[in-house]
Amino acid sequence: MQRPRIKLVLAEAALETVPREIWGHPAVYKTAKRRGKTPASILLDRSLHHQAMKGLPEAEKRGRPDIVHISLLEALSSPLNREGLLETYVHTIGDYAIFIKPETRLPRNYNRFVGLIEQLFEIGRVPPEGEPLLTLKPMSLRVLLETIQPTKIILLAEDGEPRRLREIAIELAREVAPAVIVGAFPHGDFRPENKKLADGIYSIYGGKPLETWTVVSHLLAILADHLGIV
Amino acid sequence: MQRPRIKLVLAEAALETVPREIWGHPAVYKTAKRRGKTPASILLDRSLHHQAMKGLPEAEKRGRPDIVHISLLEALSSPLNREGLLETYVHTIGDYAIFIKPETRLPRNYNRFVGLIEQLFEIGRVPPEGEPLLTLKPMSLRVLLETIQPTKIILLAEDGEPRRLREIAIELAREVAPAVIVGAFPHGDFRPENKKLADGIYSIYGGKPLETWTVVSHLLAILADHLGIV
Numbered sequence: 249m250q251r252p253r254i255k256l257v258l259a260e261a262a263l264e265t266v267p268r269e270i271w272g273h274p275a276v277y278k279t280a281k282r283r284g285k286t287p288a289s290i291l292l293d294r295s296l297h298h299q300a301m302k303g304l305p306e307a308e309k310r311g312r313p314d315i316v317h318i319s320l321l322e323a324l325s326s327p328l329n330r331e332g333l334l335e336t337y338v339h340t341i342g343d344y345a346i347f348i349k350p351e352t353r354l355p356r357n358y359n360r361f362v363g364l365i366e367q368l369f370e371i372g373r374v375p376p377e378g379e380p381l382l383t384l385k386p387m388s389l390r391v392l393l394e395t396i397q398p399t400k401i402i403l404l405a406e407d408g409e410p411r412r413l414r415e416i417a418i419e420l421a422r423e424v425a426p427a428v429i430v431g432a433f434p435h436g437d438f439r440p441e442n443k444k445l446a447d448g449i450y451s452i453y454g455g456k457p458l459e460t461w462t463v464v465s466h467l468l469a470i471l472a473d474h475l476g477i478v
Numbered sequence: 479m480q481r482p483r484i485k486l487v488l489a490e491a492a493l494e495t496v497p498r499e500i501w502g503h504p505a506v507y508k509t510a511k512r513r514g515k516t517p518a519s520i521l522l523d524r525s526l527h528h529q530a531m532k533g534l535p536e537a538e539k540r541g542r543p544d545i546v547h548i549s550l551l552e553a554l555s556s557p558l559n560r561e562g563l564l565e566t567y568v569h570t571i572g573d574y575a576i577f578i579k580p581e582t583r584l585p586r587n588y589n590r591f592v593g594l595i596e597q598l599f600e601i602g603r604v605p606p607e608g609e610p611l612l613t614l615k616p617m618s619l620r621v622l623l624e625t626i627q628p629t630k631i632i633l634l635a636e637d638g639e640p641r642r643l644r645e646i647a648i649e650l651a652r653e654v655a656p657a658v659i660v661g662a663f664p665h666g667d668f669r670p671e672n673k674k675l676a677d678g679i680y681s682i683y684g685g686k687p688l689e690t691w692t693v694v695s696h697l698l699a700i701l702a703d704h705l706g707i708v
Contacts, residue, residue, distance in 0.1 A: 295585075295590060314586045318586075322552075325688070325691070356525075356545075356548075357523075360525060413703060452708055456560075462555045469700055470700070473642075473643060478642065478700075
């Protein structure tokens with residue numbers, strides 16, 4: 249069987265540094281100070297900044313670094329990735345793209361992951377010296393997709409066409425380099441301009457929402473099964 | 479198709495409060511004090527207590543609450559669990575069993591999860607009032623299995639008989655109430671007395687180690703596919 253190289257894109261991810269509007273909020277100031285950092289350099293995190301986030305636009309979609317953390321751990325630890333058949337990208341809600349070397353071993357500990365992503369937002373690469381494992385660039389989802397040049401683009405969303413995960417895996421595996429886009433935000437919908445980029449939009453669980461990490465792990469598992477890897 | 483009820487057991491989990499031998503270690507004392515807790519009441523965490531853990535027996539298997547956290551998030555968020563076909567248990571390296579109501583919504587944030595498990599170790603149940611979602615009891619893996627009475631016991635380990643995940647799913651789905659045991663420790667092997675409890679020991683990835691959450695998510699995904707849920 250031809251072995252595709254799957255391009256997994258976590259899109260509109262709830263991953264950003266604290267926005268300027270709330271730098272002065274006591275909840276932000278306090279968490280920054282405790283860590284010896286400036287409000288501008290720490291990640292927005294609903295578990296710490298819930299009160300401060302109330303007035304932010306699209307607040308319900310923001311401030312959840314844990315979604316990207318767990319989803320990336322699933323992607324990078326997956327047999328599919330270990331067999332060299334996966335590329336993983338993050339597009340953030342603030343229109344940054346993160347390029348991740350497949351051999352990257354992310355911190356398992358959440359607080360260390362947060363520190364690493366803060367460094368990434370500060371200097372654009374991690375580690376600072378030598379070959380970078382993670383690289384950050386300002387980039388819309390459209391430009392990210394133009395850059396990675398998938399042969400087909402599938403987006404998973406609750407309001408998509410109902411489709412079994414296995415059928416999606418078969419469709420992806422027929423391609424040389426397909427992209428699959430999974431939303432990495434806690435609530436709400438994709439932006440219309442991003443949804444338009446897909447060749448097909450599918451729903452895998454009867455229109456009910458699933459956690460991002462569940463979608464990622466289940467898709468990669470069914471793909472690995474289909475390709476005979478597990 | 480008959481719908482089995484799968485009993486997932488995360489075993490010998492690297493989840494415990496700081497052991498007495500290292501209560502006085504500066505790294506332990508410092509992290510306890512910063513959180514306004516006693517050394518006895520905080521979780522052992524390698525990301526904080528690495529230095530202090532050096533002399534502990536079985537140190538390489540201990541102090542990784544993140545493994546249980548991510549694996550439980552995968553289990554409880556899975557379509558299999560949401561369809562009512564999964565029961566999830568944790569057996570810890572210190573021989574405690576954690577009983578988890580399937581509808582439990584665990585904290586997504588690691589630090590909040592740690593606080594919740596510390597409360598569980600302190601008072602034996604969470605939440606403290608009303609119907610408990612999590613219950614903790616001193617219990618060996620053997621007694622836990624006697625308590626939950628599976629119709630068959632499959633254990634997954636690197637040195638097991640090679641078996642495709644799909645074949646394991648088919649074997650499990652033939653049973654009414656099978657248990658599947660996954661190690662929730664970072665390195666090393668199961669204790670011999672625990673391994674002996676299994677009817678079958680299988681290896682799913684060519685004898686190579688996988689992260690606990692990867693094993694859990696991939697097994698649950700293949701089961702959900704086999705049962706027509708996703």
